[in-house]
Amino acid sequence: MADTLSDDVLRRAAERAQSKRFDVRTMPGFTTIAVICFIALYAPLFPMAFYSFNAGDSIAVWQGFSWRWYVSAWSNDLVKDVTVRSLIVAACASGIATVLAVLAALGTTRTQPFRGQTLIYVLINQPLMVPEIVTGVALLVFFAMIKVATGYTGLIYLIAAHAAFCIPFAYLPIRARLEGMDKTLEAAASDLYATPIQAFRRITLPLMTPGIVAGAMLAFVISLDDVVITELVKAAGQDTLPTYMLGQLRRAITPEINAISTALLAITVVLLTTIFFLTSKKE
C-alpha cells in the first residue's frame, strides 16, 4: 500500500482544500480595497450632510447645530417653485416612460423571438449609451424647430425630453421581472379559459407590478436628478431643482444648498431602498 495516499496526507489535503476553496474574499488586500472604494464613494456625502446642520453661514466652519438652513430652504419661494416644477416633470416623465417601458417589455419578452430583437434592445437602451450632452444638444435643436413652428414654449418639451431618457431606466427592471416570470403561468391561464386580455389582467399584470413600481421609481429619481439635458432644453424661468442649485453654486455658497442636497439625497435613498426591496423580493 506504499503508493496510495496515507490517511495523514489525505487529511491534510482535504483541510487545505477546505480552507482554500476559491473565494475572492480570501485574496490578499480584498478588504482594504473594498473599504477604500466605499470611502471614495460615500465619504464626500458626510461633510455635505453634516454642514447642512451648521448654525453659521459657512460650509466649512462648524458653529453649532441648527435646522435653520432647512427652514430657510423650505420658506424660500424660489426653491419651492423649482421643487414643484421638478416634481411635476419627474412625475409626468416617469409616468409616460413607465407606460412605454411596459409596452416595450411586453413586446420584447412576450412575443416569438424575432429578427432584429437585439437591435430593438439597443434602440430602447440608447439613452444609456449615447452621451447625455449629445442627446441634450439634439433635443435642443429639434425642439427649437418645433418652437419656431408652433410658438409653444411650455413645460411639455422638458417632460418629453425627460420621458425619453427615462425609458431604459423604467424598461430594465420591468423586463427583468417579466423574464423572471414563468411563461407557463400565462399558458395555464389560457388553458383555464382566460382570453388573452383576461390572462394579462389577472395573471401577468399583478405579477409584474413590483417591476413596474421599481421602474417608475427609478425613472422618477433619474428625472429628478437630471442636469445636463434639462439645462439645454429648459426655456427661461423653467429651472428645476438641480439646475437651480447649479445656478446658486455660482454665487455665494451657504449651507442652504447643503440642506437641499441632503434632502434630495434622503429622498433618493428612500426610493432606491424601496426599489431594492421590490426587485429582490421573490414573487
Place this chain on the structure above:
Amino acid sequence: MKQSAENAVEVVGVSKVFGQGASEVRALDDVSVSIRQNEFFTLLGPSGCGKTTLLRLLAGFEQPTAGQIFLSGIDIAGLPPNKRPINTVFQNYALFPHLTVGQNIAFGLEMLGRPKAEVSDTVERMLRLVRMEALRDRKTSQISGGQQQRVALARALAPQPKVLLLDEPLSALDYKLRKEMQLELKRLQHETGITFVFVTHDQEEALTMSDRIAVMCDGNILQVGGPRDIYDHPADRFVADFIGESNFMNARIESVSDGRATLSLTAGATVQAILPEGVASSGDVTVVVRPERARFLKDGEAGASEVSLPATVETIVYVGTDTHYHLKLSSDEAFIARVQNDDRGGFLPAQGQAVQVAIAASAVQVLKD
C-alpha cells in the same frame, strides 16, 4: 370530415416541425392515435421523443404542421387553448403565486363566467376530492410539493374538462409520495370519469396506472396497447428494451405453419413461437425473453413447454426482492435470469457454475426487427 364521436381524442397523421432549414426538428412525424372515452391513456417514451409536443398540440399551445386533431369527433384545429374543453396539469404545476389555493382552483370556473355560488361549491368539492380542505386560504408558495401537485390537479379538474392532460406530474415528487399519488390519480380518474392523457418516461409508472399505453420514440408511436399487452408482446426491440428488462437472442426461422414459427436459437435449442404480422417467414430474427421467465434446472428436468439452454453463471446481483443471475449462453450471448427471493428452495447456482436455464416456450417473443 367527421370522425367517430366514440373516441375522446383522435389524432390523425399529425406532424410537428420546429425551426427551418438546417435547424429543423421533426418533433412528431405523422402520428396517428385514438384515445377512448374515459380512458387512462399514457404517452411513454424517452426524453425528447415528442410527448410534451403532442400534449401541447392537444391543449392548443402549438399548431400541427400537418394532420388533424379531433375532440369528440370535432376538428379543433383552429381553436385557441381557452376555447378547448381540455385542461392541463403542468410539469412544474404553474400555480398562480399571487393567488390562494382556493382562488387558483376557482380560476377556470370564473373565466367561464359561472355564477359565484356554483364556483365556491365546486371549489369546496374539488378541495375535498384532493383532500386539501384545510389549505384553501394558503398562498400556493406556502404549501409542499405534493400539495401543490394536488392543487394543480384540482384546478385542472374543476371546470370538468372533456380531457385532462398531465405532463409528468409526478416527476418532481419523491419515491414514496409518487407511489401514493399514482393511486390517487387512478382514483380521481375513476371518480370523475374524465379521459386522462398522462405523460411519463417512467415505464413502471405507465404500467401501473394506464388502461392503455402508447410507446413513443423519435416522434413516432411504436406501439399502442394495454400494459400487459405491451409488456408481454413488445412489437420491436425498442419497446422491449424500454419497457422492463429484456434478454435478446438471435434465432433462425426453420419453418412456419399456422402463424407459428419453429425457431432454432443460436444458443442451442429449438422452440415454437407465434410469428407476429410483418415478420418475414424465413431468415434470422431477434427474440426477446423477460428475465423473470427463466428458471434454473437441476439435471435435465425441463417441462414439456420449456426449452433448456446451457449457460455459465458470471455474476450474481442481489437486489432485495430478487436476485439477478448474469449468465453467458453457449452462443456467447448474455442472459439475465431473475429469481425471486422467496425461500421456496428452488435450485440456485453459484458463481462460475455451469447450469441449464429453462425458458417457458410462451415467453419467447419474436420481434419485428
